[in-house]
Amino acid sequence: MGRIIGIDLGTTYSLVAYTEPETGRPRCLPDEEGRTLVPSVVSLEESGAVVVGWPARERLLRQPERTVYSVKRLMGRGRADVADELKLFPFRVAPGSESVIQIDLGGKVFTPPEVSAFVLRELKRRAEKFFGEEVTRAVITVPAYFNDAQRQATKDAGRIAGLEVERLVNEPTAASLAYGLDKHQRALIAVYDFGGGTFDISILRLEEGLFKVQSTNGDTHLGGDDIDNLLLEKVRAEIRTRFQVEVADDADRYQVLREAVIAAKHELSEKEHAPLRFALDGPSASFPSTPLRAGRASRGEYVRELTRAEFESWIAPIIERTLAPCRMALKDAGVKPEQIDEVVLVGGSTRIPLVRRRVQELFGRQPHTELNPDEVVALGAALQARILEGGLKDMLLLDVTPLSLGIETMGGAVAKIIPRNATIPASAAEMFTTYADKQTGVEIHVVQGERELVRDCRSLARFTLRVPPQPAGLPRVEVKFLIDANGILSVTARDLRTGEERSVEVKPSYGLTDDEVESMILESIEHAEADFAAVQLLGARNEAETILRATARALTEEQARELSGDERRQIESARAALEAALRTDDYKLIRQRLDELNQATHHLAELLMDTAVQTALKGKRADEVKL
Amino acid sequence: MSQRAMKKSGAGVLLACWECRGALAGVPPAANHFCDQCGKVQPLGGEADYFSFFRLPRRLGLDPAQLEKQFHDLSWKLHPDRFHQAGDYERSLSLERTAVLNDAYRTLRDPVSRVEYLLRLEGVRKDGEVKQQAPADLLEEVFELNEYLEELRAAKSAGGDARALDDLRHRLEKTRAAFQEKLDAVLAELTAQFSAWDERGDRAALVRLSEILNRHSYIRNLVRNVTEELES
Numbered sequence: 001m002g003r004i005i006g007i008d009l010g011t012t013y014s015l016v017a018y019t020e021p022e023t024g025r026p027r028c029l030p031d032e033e034g035r036t037l038v039p040s041v042v043s044l045e046e047s048g049a050v051v052v053g054w055p056a057r058e059r060l061l062r063q064p065e066r067t068v069y070s071v072k073r074l075m076g077r078g079r080a081d082v083a084d085e086l087k088l089f090p091f092r093v094a095p096g097s098e099s100v101i102q103i104d105l106g107g108k109v110f111t112p113p114e115v116s117a118f119v120l121r122e123l124k125r126r127a128e129k130f131f132g133e134e135v136t137r138a139v140i141t142v143p144a145y146f147n148d149a150q151r152q153a154t155k156d157a158g159r160i161a162g163l164e165v166e167r168l169v170n171e172p173t174a175a176s177l178a179y180g181l182d183k184h185q186r187a188l189i190a191v192y193d194f195g196g197g198t199f200d201i202s203i204l205r206l207e208e209g210l211f212k213v214q215s216t217n218g219d220t221h222l223g224g225d226d227i228d229n230l231l232l233e234k235v236r237a238e239i240r241t242r243f244q245v246e247v248a249d250d251a252d253r254y255q256v257l258r259e260a261v262i263a264a265k266h267e268l269s270e271k272e273h274a275p276l277r278f279a280l281d282g283p284s285a286s287f288p289s290t291p292l293r294a295g296r297a298s299r300g301e302y303v304r305e306l307t308r309a310e311f312e313s314w315i316a317p318i319i320e321r322t323l324a325p326c327r328m329a330l331k332d333a334g335v336k337p338e339q340i341d342e343v344v345l346v347g348g349s350t351r352i353p354l355v356r357r358r359v360q361e362l363f364g365r366q367p368h369t370e371l372n373p374d375e376v377v378a379l380g381a382a383l384q385a386r387i388l389e390g391g392l393k394d395m396l397l398l399d400v401t402p403l404s405l406g407i408e409t410m411g412g413a414v415a416k417i418i419p420r421n422a423t424i425p426a427s428a429a430e431m432f433t434t435y436a437d438k439q440t441g442v443e444i445h446v447v448q449g450e451r452e453l454v455r456d457c458r459s460l461a462r463f464t465l466r467v468p469p470q471p472a473g474l475p476r477v478e479v480k481f482l483i484d485a486n487g488i489l490s491v492t493a494r495d496l497r498t499g500e501e502r503s504v505e506v507k508p509s510y511g512l513t514d515d516e517v518e519s520m521i522l523e524s525i526e527h528a529e530a531d532f533a534a535v536q537l538l539g540a541r542n543e544a545e546t547i548l549r550a551t552a553r554a555l556t557e558e559q560a561r562e563l564s565g566d567e568r569r570q571i572e573s574a575r576a577a578l579e580a581a582l583r584t585d586d587y588k589l590i591r592q593r594l595d596e597l598n599q600a601t602h603h604l605a606e607l608l609m610d611t612a613v614q615t616a617l618k619g620k621r622a623d624e625v626k627l
Numbered sequence: 628m629s630q631r632a633m634k635k636s637g638a639g640v641l642l643a644c645w646e647c648r649g650a651l652a653g654v655p656p657a658a659n660h661f662c663d664q665c666g667k668v669q670p671l672g673g674e675a676d677y678f679s680f681f682r683l684p685r686r687l688g689l690d691p692a693q694l695e696k697q698f699h700d701l702s703w704k705l706h707p708d709r710f711h712q713a714g715d716y717e718r719s720l721s722l723e724r725t726a727v728l729n730d731a732y733r734t735l736r737d738p739v740s741r742v743e744y745l746l747r748l749e750g751v752r753k754d755g756e757v758k759q760q761a762p763a764d765l766l767e768e769v770f771e772l773n774e775y776l777e778e779l780r781a782a783k784s785a786g787g788d789a790r791a792l793d794d795l796r797h798r799l800e801k802t803r804a805a806f807q808e809k810l811d812a813v814l815a816e817l818t819a820q821f822s823a824w825d826e827r828g829d830r831a832a833l834v835r836l837s838e839i840l841n842r843h844s845y846i847r848n849l850v851r852n853v854t855e856e857l858e859s
Binding site: 166207210387388389390396397398419422423424425426427428482483484485 | 702706727730
């Protein structure tokens with residue numbers, strides 16, 4: 001069935017990981033330069049080419065209006081949900097974004113799932129390069145507090161990228177899997193996950209390999225981004241007072257300033273002071289921040305020293321906002337803070353000392369920080385992938401749904417049918433009938449949220465249940481709501497009088513319909529095929545060059561003298577043929593010539609191997625003699 | 628017997644495994660999680676009764692530790708993660724059965740929802756039927772509580788002085804504590820009634836349980852509202 005990779009699709013960074021079947025150990029896949037992180041940034045070139053990751057992050061400074069970041073915050077959302085933060089993004093939102101946001105990148109329009117799909121395709125490519133074969137299946141992580149629409153949007157992104165999403169797994173839960181806490185212990189664990197754009201808290205009970213989530217809470221709009229924006233606002237205001245310059249008017253400079261405050265934020269996690277320097281009218285920026293000549297504060301340069309104390313006083317209210325969800329989660333789990341045995345920190349924002357102090361105060365114990373907080377979620381995703389592959393039989397995750405599921409009743413009230421923190425998969429059945437004679441449809445409105453009134457909850461979907469025209473109250477239709485292990489809802493209806501069962505097409509209130517996703521897949525498939533062919537070609541070229549080098553070297557070895565003249569001629573002609581093939585872009589031809597050279601050098605390889613084995617054995621004997 | 632007839636027949640009838648056609652034990656289909664012969668997970672076979680799903684008698688007193696152990700054991704065996712490489716049909720059976728496992732455990736482990744469920748099964752209550760009428764003996768206290776709540780809301784929106792607000796909060800805290808005590812007492816009263824049903828199958832006990840439940844949910848909502856108001 002093919003391997004399954006684990007993906008952390010983060011607000012700021014994304015990663016791909018897999019679990020070695022032999023050792024059961026997860027590892028993140030690095031790029032050529034050894035970096036496991038891929039910035040979740042996508043840029044569209046004038047030429048129409050799509051750039052993802054580090055190079056896209058550089059373009060954020062040069063072409064901010066053609067570059068998107070933090071798109072995760074827009075997943076499964078309508079324009080009204082994110083009006084405030086759209087003001088902070090440099091990119092434009094196209095008209096008609098009420099139920100699905102449309103991002104305008106230099107005249108071309110993309111939905112958040114499509115943008116995420118570009119990031120996913122980059123990770124997919126990285127995995128394919130590593131394994132040397134196509135990868136089509138993935139486990140993708142989502143914030144535990146993501147609602148149905150946000151989960152569905154993530155799944156759509158996977159499909160658009162050519163990945164079958166085998167499971168969506170909650171980020172804090174994934175982290176707890178990866179943390180390698182002694183599986184055989186019994187412990188109550190709190191996972192505090194403060195990332196680039198989202199905050200989650202999960203309370204889990206671990207028992208003999210069973211990771212049972214007791215409760216979860218969070219805020220899908222609270223993360224390091226908010227700290228960056230706050231710093232940016234403070235500094236912008238200072239610049240305005242000091243220089244009468246509005247930095248935000250210049251999109252390029254504004255992104256440079258953003259990079260500068262982020263760098264200062266990072267530095268303050270290590271040091272008590274961080275310098276902040278920003279040339280108001282500097283030249284076009286170079287990544288990561290404009291180097292400035294030390295000590296020369298020109299009129300057009302903002303220079304300031306930021307202390308950790310000042311930084312902490314600014315961001316304290318943001319950190320404070322993570323504590324209420326923590327208390328709620330504890331209350332829902334029915335436990336007191338002092339009952340928690342282990343506290344695990346996940347997400348880049350947990351590097352901030354103030355965050356660590358607050359968490360320690362709340363739970364009264366030192367939190368775990370052994371694992372890289374950027375990688376731990378991806379590692380957990382890889383472990384879950386291995387579980388689904390049928391390995392790791394001594395681990396099982398029982399997760400919960402973060403929000404109550406309800407249906408609208410008379411007067412706009414909500415009848416809860418599946419409570420929050422119910423273990424998933426979970427289901428509920430409701431009976432519906434008609435209130436007018438010959439009525440043929442019953443309107444059903446599904447919502448998610450904790451409040452009593454529909455208008456205070458999040459609309460998930462509306463649909464009309466078809467019923468045969470009969471006297472009022474006679475039809476009896478049982479509607480079954482099922483939340484699967486991904487936390488995604490599906491609906492089936494059964495007519496109790498006829499026994500007929502059918503699935504109900506649910507039109508999401510915020511999201512793409514199946515047809516829309518389908519057409520996006522078609523659009524992207526051409527790209528994907530081209531991409532895959534390129535990867536294959538690259539792989540074959542590398543292999544060809546390796547074998548050509550090895551052959552050349554082998555022919556100079558002493559053992560090569562034992563080759564017959566015929567054999568030598570065959571090798572020479574196969575070498576020449578492969579070199580000729582390499583001058584083309586024909587993957588099949590290169591592959592064929594490669595195989596031919598492999599055939600021709602078979603005997604040569606054996607000769608070398610024999611010697612190698614003999615040498616190895618000699619070496620061993622020598623060792624033994626020594627003993 | 629035709630397949631249709633087999634599906635319709637209830638407990639005590641031998642059914643066959645969908646895979647090996649071996650006979651399944653005579654328990655209700657909901658409790659036939661696996662085939663004894665080939666080990667395949669089995670369909671629920673219609674409406675599942677949560678008690679029989681766990682092979683429990685329809686009684687209110689149960690051992691929570693025993694129930695949890697059964698829940699864990701069945702989770703290990705039934706969870707969709709364990710069937711990810713199986714065929715579509717088996718995967719759908721695993722999903723369906725695990726959803727019911729979770730629903731059943733959630734319902735039965737909590738004494739209040741367990742009673743609610745039993746009352747529905749026994750036809751004493753209908754779905755979602757809860758009386759939202761204040762119990763007569765509590766009228767006076769409820770009236771007082773609502774007054775405090777109104778005052779607090781008014782003071783909050785008027786941005787009144789901090790001392791008056793604190794005073795109000797303090798009084799509400801005290802009232803909430805008093806109601807919380809009553810809630811605990813009602814819960815004790817509820818569990819005290821379990822044996823009347825469990826030992827004698829006394830239907831009058833069910834009616835009595837239904838009344839206690841109404842009182843319980845009324846006070847519970849009250850406490851919840853006050854808590855929300857105090858914390859907001």
